[in-house]
Amino acid sequence: MEITKDIKYVGVNDHDIDLFEGHYIVPEGMAYNSYAICDEKIAIMDSVDGNFTEQWFANIKKELGDKEPDYIVVQHMEPDHSGSLIAFMNEFKDAKVVSSAKAFTMMNNFFGECFEGRRVEVKEGDKLELGTHTLCFVAAPMVHWPEVIMTYDEKDKVLFSADAFGKFGALDVCGETGADDDDWACEARRYYFGIVGKYGMQAQAVLKKAAGLDIQTICPLHGPVLKEDLGYYLDLYNTWTTYGAETKGVVIAYTSVYGNTKKAVEMLAAKLEEKGVPKVAVTDLARDDIAEAVEDAFRYDTIVFATTTFNNDIFPFMKEFINSLTERNFQNKRMGFIENGSWAPQAMKVMKGMLEGCKNMTCLENEVSILSGVSAENEAQIEAMAEELAAAYK
Ligand code: FEO
Numbered sequence: 001m002e003i004t005k006d007i008k009y010v011g012v013n014d015h016d017i018d019l020f021e022g023h024y025i026v027p028e029g030m031a032y033n034s035y036a037i038c039d040e041k042i043a044i045m046d047s048v049d050g051n052f053t054e055q056w057f058a059n060i061k062k063e064l065g066d067k068e069p070d071y072i073v074v075q076h077m078e079p080d081h082s083g084s085l086i087a088f089m090n091e092f093k094d095a096k097v098v099s100s101a102k103a104f105t106m107m108n109n110f111f112g113e114c115f116e117g118r119r120v121e122v123k124e125g126d127k128l129e130l131g132t133h134t135l136c137f138v139a140a141p142m143v144h145w146p147e148v149i150m151t152y153d154e155k156d157k158v159l160f161s162a163d164a165f166g167k168f169g170a171l172d173v174c175g176e177t178g179a180d181d182d183d184w185a186c187e188a189r190r191y192y193f194g195i196v197g198k199y200g201m202q203a204q205a206v207l208k209k210a211a212g213l214d215i216q217t218i219c220p221l222h223g224p225v226l227k228e229d230l231g232y233y234l235d236l237y238n239t240w241t242t243y244g245a246e247t248k249g250v251v252i253a254y255t256s257v258y259g260n261t262k263k264a265v266e267m268l269a270a271k272l273e274e275k276g277v278p279k280v281a282v283t284d285l286a287r288d289d290i291a292e293a294v295e296d297a298f299r300y301d302t303i304v305f306a307t308t309t310f311n312n313d314i315f316p317f318m319k320e321f322i323n324s325l326t327e328r329n330f331q332n333k334r335m336g337f338i339e340n341g342s343w344a345p346q347a348m349k350v351m352k353g354m355l356e357g358c359k360n361m362t363c364l365e366n367e368v369s370i371l372s373g374v375s376a377e378n379e380a381q382i383e384a385m386a387e388e389l390a391a392a393y394k
Contacts, residue, residue, distance in 0.1 A: 003217060003225055004156040006133065008036045010044070010059040012052040013170035020168065021080070024194055024291050028187070029170030032080055033221050035160065036063050037153065040131030043071040043098070045151065045160050046221060050083030057091060068092050071120070071128070073135070074099040075162045076148045077106040081221055086111055089118065096120050098128060100139070102147035122149065138209055140164070142202040144195055150206065157216040164203060165233060166222030167191050185236055188223065190295040192240050197298065197328035204241040207234070243331050245301035249279025250389060253293055254306035254338070255286050255315040261340045264374050265306050267382050268338070275390035285317040294324050302334040302389065305351050306368075309341035314350045322354045330355070334392065336364035336385055342372045364388055 001009035011033035020026045032048035034056060042064060048056045060069065069092050074082060077099075085107070089095065098120040099107075108114040122128065124139040138150040144163045151160040167188035196203055218226040218233065226233050239246050250272055256262035265282060272280045281300065283293040285307075297303050307318035314322075335355070339347035348367060355361065366385040370378050 001225075003035065003219060004158065006038050007153070007156060007158060007219075008038065008063040009225065010034045010036050010056065010063055011171070012048050012055050012059070013172050014049060014052065015170060016051070021078075021195070024168065024190075025289055026168045028168065028173040030080075030168060031171045031222055033171075033219065033223075033225075034059075035219055036060060036069070037130060037133055037135070038064070038067075039133045041070040041129075042067060043073055043128070043130055043135065044069045044088070044095075045073050045219070046075055046081045047072065047084035047088055049080050050087075053084040053087045056084055057087075069095050070130075071096050071098050073128075073151060073160075074103050074107075075151060075160060076145060076221065077103050077110065078145060078163075079110070082107075082110065086113065089115060098122055100147050100149050103149075106145075106147055138206065140202075140206045142199040143206055144199065150210075152213055152215075157214050158219055159210060159213065159215045159217070160219045161221075163196060163221055164206065165218050165220040165226060165237065167220075167224075169223060171224060184224070184233075188236075189240065189246075189299060190291050191222070192237075193295050193298045193328060194291045197240075197294075200241045200243055200329060203237070207237060207241060210234075240298070243298070243329065245332065246299045247279055247301070248393060249281065249300045250277055250302040250304060251281045251283065251293075251296040251300045252304040252306060253283050253285055253297065253318075253321060255284070255308065255317045256306075256340075257308055257310075257315070260370060260373050261306050261308055261338065264338050264340075264368060264370060264378060264382060265304075267374070267379065268304065268368075268386055271383065271386035272389060275386055277390055277393055285321050286315075290317075290321060290324060293321060294328070297321075297325055297330065297333075298328075302336070302392070304336040304338060304364075304385075306338035307340070307347050307351065309339065309344065309346045309350075312344070312346055314347045318347075318351070319354075322351060326354060326358060329358075331359040331361065333358075333360075334362045334364065336367065336389070338368040338370070338385075340370040340372070345369055345371065
């Protein structure tokens with residue numbers, strides 16, 4: 001695939017993976033993107049997962065013919081991108097590695113090798129001349145590891161954005177240019193909040209630097225190359241990195257052991273829809289993808305947590321869910337609680353305690369406390385909670 005006249009796509013698609021980063025389901029596979037910038041000197045932008053080395057070499061050789069790369073730029077050392085680096089350096093004996101100081105330390109830690117005599121260490125503001133193309137390096141610490149650099153090609157106005165602006169999904173499913181990806185945001189949001197969400201402040205700092213660049217194309221390390229309507233993607237990233245609410249509406253995240261808490265949740269969801277709340281999403285934390293639930297929690301302006309008391313604590317799936325939120329700096333939400341407990345309800349107190357360190361959270365006045373089955377009193381509590389929420393959207 002041609003990105004510009006001089007920049008070619010040489011990445012690979014992975015349909016064998018079960019869990020990306022040992023954690024995330026990827027039903028549509030995963031792309032490990034790599035690019036060749038062909039000028040008087042040739043630079044390859046990042047390697048690929050170690051299971052795809054031969055396919056990556058074939059893609060490089062197809063684009064370069066009998067030429068050989070002069071540089072490999074390592075923007076990020078996570079093994080989905082650095083897994084073929086050693087093989088590359090063995091295959092192309094004259095090539096040099098261009099990377100940050102921290103990345104060279106990581107190379108030593110991963111491989112016991114940091115390429116003495118074949119390394120070009122770069123930092124914020126450094127440039128690499130390839131001929132007509134000049135690569136400018138932008139430090140992007142914690143997006144998503146500390147060693148990360150992004151790279152801006154001044155000539156073609158391309159930002160190589162490392163993990164930022166990536167998404168789950170192989171390119172032979174979601175489209176190489178994003179043009180036939182009619183819901184980029186869905187899997188990009190799950191990817192962002194799962195992988196980078198904790199580091200919103202650092203990602204925001206990089207976006208501010210990027211705002212000073214004239215960018216016509218974004219080449220991420222995962223997902224499609226972004227060319228059209230870049231303002232759409234930048235605006236979404238601005239919302240996500242500042243923990244802003246993207247969508248007005250309520251997500252109800254619940255666990256239910258025997259169906260009583262679920263019944264309360266379904267009653268609330270139906271009432272919210274009846275009363276015209278703009279969007280209502282419901283997720284069963286024991287059965288649905290937790291990364292999808294995390295994504296929705298960050299997406300909507302309001303969340304209702306509903307769970308049972310369990311071992312004088314809360315049900316394990318809810319515990320994992322709330323931990324997944326708080327470790328990602330969950331903030332800026334309206335939130336409500338539904339608890340269930342047959343003899344000593346504790347869930348509301350435990351959930352509130354887990355969330356008390358989150359910034360700028362507003363609790364609903366109305367709460368629902370169930371003692372096993374949903375009583376008439378509980379129905380009145382649910383009605384009051386629904387009324388309070390509906391009023392918030394008027
Ligand atoms: Fe795609 Fe942080 O690795």
